[in-house]
Amino acid sequence: MSPPALATRALTKRYGTQVALAGIDLEVGEGELVGLLGPNGAGKSTLVKIAAGLVHATSGSAEVAGAPAGSAQARAALGYLAELFRFPGWCSAEELLRLHQRLAGSRGGAAERADLLQLVDLSEAARKPVEQMSKGMQQRLGIAQALVGEPRVVLLDEPTSALDPAGRRAVRDLLAELRRRGVAVLLNSHLLGEVELVCDRVAIVARGRLVAQGSPGELSEAGGVEIETAQGTQTFTDAARDDVPQLVARLVAEGEEIYGVRVVRGTLEDAYLRAVEAHP
């Protein structure tokens, strides 16, 4: 069995007395798209940076494709887009991708560069210097750069922060394409709606701890059940979809007439706020 694309075990990071990560266990499976959510300062970027080999863990372990994070083997298996990144202003999109191909040891050549530029809709801007590109174009170029060398796992730290709605949609399509290609993605984003739409699984981090994880559906459930009766709408906040037959049977037995049943699904935002507020 091949190792997970990304795995952290009891991962901690301290900056002096400040604890950024307090023992995170997280796994991103082969071809899985995992969203990383959490308030500012929760430790999300630190986690991504440790996986990318940019930050050293205080204790615990992080492995990329079975190799210790930061090792040459791990770096060869990943692509990374930082939250705050910049490319040399004098460099064109084509030059930048060529540079990263050399550094990544990619043999994709011109075909790979053309494919990546097309994937992020920058084919027309291949020879345009970075300094003449909008922030959104630079962000798309950053995504293309992260995909150089066909990495097994891609770490994207706020990849849509500078994109307009059309650009965000394009990134969602791109993520779907990566999933289709079997590339694992750890997506750090503040945009819950976006994460809910594209991710297979969501991990919520607060105060350096993993406070919840599961599929968006699993996390969003438990919003309760509303049953419309002759007496009005009765709400059962602790009930879930599986409880509906039992609840209806009980109400009917009690002589109620049922006019409608609605399983209330909480949003990912509700789940997120619940998880975060439970760990103030």
Place this chain on the structure above:
Amino acid sequence: MSGLATIAGYALRESIRRRVLTVVCVLTAVFLGLYGWATSAVFDEVRDSAGGLPLDEQVLTGATLLGLAMFVTLFLGVVLAVFLTLGAVRGDAERGLLQPLVVRPVGRRTLLAGRFLASAGVCAAYVLVVYTIALLLTGLIGGFWPGAIVTPALGLAGAVAIVVALALLGTTLLSATANGIAIFMLFGAGLTGGLLGQIGGALGSDTLDTISKVAIWALPFEALYQDALHALTADIDGVTGIAVQLGPFGGAADASAALLVWAAVYAGLAGAAAVRVFARADL
């Protein structure tokens, strides 16, 4: 090896595209133009007033002018070294330029080595070209050709390579501005050490002489510079030789073999320290 060449090539292209080299080349052309003009004017005056002193005025004038040109060449080389390296690690990391490169398989050591090769190569080539042009101007206009030509050139190139190594170590510890200031202060400290040695020699002060020696061992680019100056005029003797020592060559002294070896070890240690700090840094 290919990773090293890629990083060095990237750093070279960056220095060219960022127009650092262009600005330095324009300023250098202005300096060399003025140097040629001044050399011509000074030698004309020397020829007109020749014969009053028991020394070879052509040699004295040529050696003095070339010595001053050596100082300016080293200074411009250090300026170039500082501007090519001052933000290579901390500065680029703060701006987000470094992270996309560091996560690639080439690794931090290769990244730093590539930077060193590119910067030291550019700076060494620069001082060699400027030195050669100054040498040709002095020889062709004034007729002065120093006894040694290659040794001073190598001394200058070695001196700027040491400054590049120090600047790269500085950039792993300090922000770009702080590093630039620190390197210029170290350069100034080295020159001051040389001057103190000159004053100590004139006054017969052992204390100043000791301070100068400590400064030279602590900052061996100054030793290489002094050795380069010394090599220019080593074959000038008599009254002319004494007169030459009153000029910019006053602090010149040939570096011992131990000092030359130490200069190479020093650059290596600075590089190794830079690699060690960079390897442990959180970016």
